[in-house]
């Protein structure tokens with residue numbers, strides 16, 4: 001009896017201790033960037049995105065190893081649906097925060113979910129400002145991800161701008177250590193055109209360099225009638241450090257994604273099931289079926305119907 005109670009007490013204390021340990025603080029214990037982890041993940045888990053992988057590794061490593069950066073790191077990810085923009089932002093978070101994407105220092109805003117109504121723009125402005133300020137004062141090494149950035153109201157973008165700027169010590173809070181990542185489909189058509197041209201010219205996909213895309217991308221994103229980013233001065237003021245292109249995924253990347261998804265779901269690898277799934281989906285150009293129209297997006301949900 002006594003021994004039983006003693007054991008129970010030890011277990012309870014242990015649980016209490018573990019619970020104590022689990023509290024996430026803004027220090028090196030919980031925020032510990034791993035360059036090798038990020039490199040490994042980008043090389044082995046993100047398929048077909050050599051340009052994005054290189055830019056991400058260089059900029060994030062440089063930024064995280066700098067104890068006193070001059071400005072926050074601002075990256076803008078572009079590409080058509082299912083090419084890995086959200087996934088890549090998760091890989092970055094995973095290699096910075098011990099609690100990965102569920103870290104309380106990682107903030108994901110989905111523009112259509114968080115800020116849906118035009119008429120409420122003034123409320124959103126105050127709210128967003130308070131959120132950024134509150135979270136950065138909590139922890140300067142915070143990460144803010146804005147999904148569907150191209151649908152963001154220009155007035156809201158204006159609210160973020162001061163935080164992205166060189167302004168030395170705005171509100172006495174160190175914004176310079178934060179990471180901002182914008183995700184959007186804007187420019188995807190342009191990126192697909194460039195990639196398709198390389199393919200048509202018989203050149204290797206791996207020959208594509210950032211410079212082959214970046215200028216056209218920034219022009220198409222910011223001069224395009226349909227792009228919400230058009231009216232913003234994010235670009236003239238050079239607030240975005242890099243425009244990161246995500247190329248359309250090829251058939252072979254689709255197969256890779258399928259195999260990875262099977263492993264995630266604990267299924268044995270089965271190439272033929274993924275091929276059957278691919279047969280149901282559209283690829284472009286129509287005749288040659290080289291690039292996936294929806295990237296790897298629908299694989300996770302559709303896979304169960306093909307095994």
Ligand SMILES: Nc1ncnc2c1ncn2[C@@H]1O[C@H](COP(=O)(O)OP(=O)(O)OP(=O)(O)O)[C@@H](O)[C@H]1O
Pocket residue numbers: 045046047048049079080081082083084085086087088184185246249257295296297
């Ligand atoms: N390049 C890739 N390498 C490996 N897996 C990928 C890649 N692209 C997409 N995937 C897989 O497909 C899923 C969906 O991709 P993700 O959400 O990152 O696309 P996205 O570019 O953000 O698309 P959207 O513009 O629709 O938000 C990911 O969770 C991942 O499992």
Ligand SMILES: *[C@@H]1O[C@H](CO)[C@@H](O)[C@H](O)[C@H]1NC(C)=O
Pocket residue numbers: 028029032033034
């Ligand atoms: C940070 O991670 C490295 C390995 O990448 C490890 O050696 C080190 O002890 C970690 N630091 C802290 C404070 O946890």
Ligand SMILES: *[C@@H]1O[C@H](CO)[C@@H](O)[C@H](O)[C@H]1NC(C)=O
Pocket residue numbers: 106107108130131132133134135138
């Ligand atoms: C931090 O941001 C989240 C949204 O991700 C918000 O709900 C929360 O209130 C913010 N925290 C502070 C202290 O402002």
Ligand SMILES: [Mg+2]
Pocket residue numbers: 085086087147183
């Ligand atoms: Mg996404």
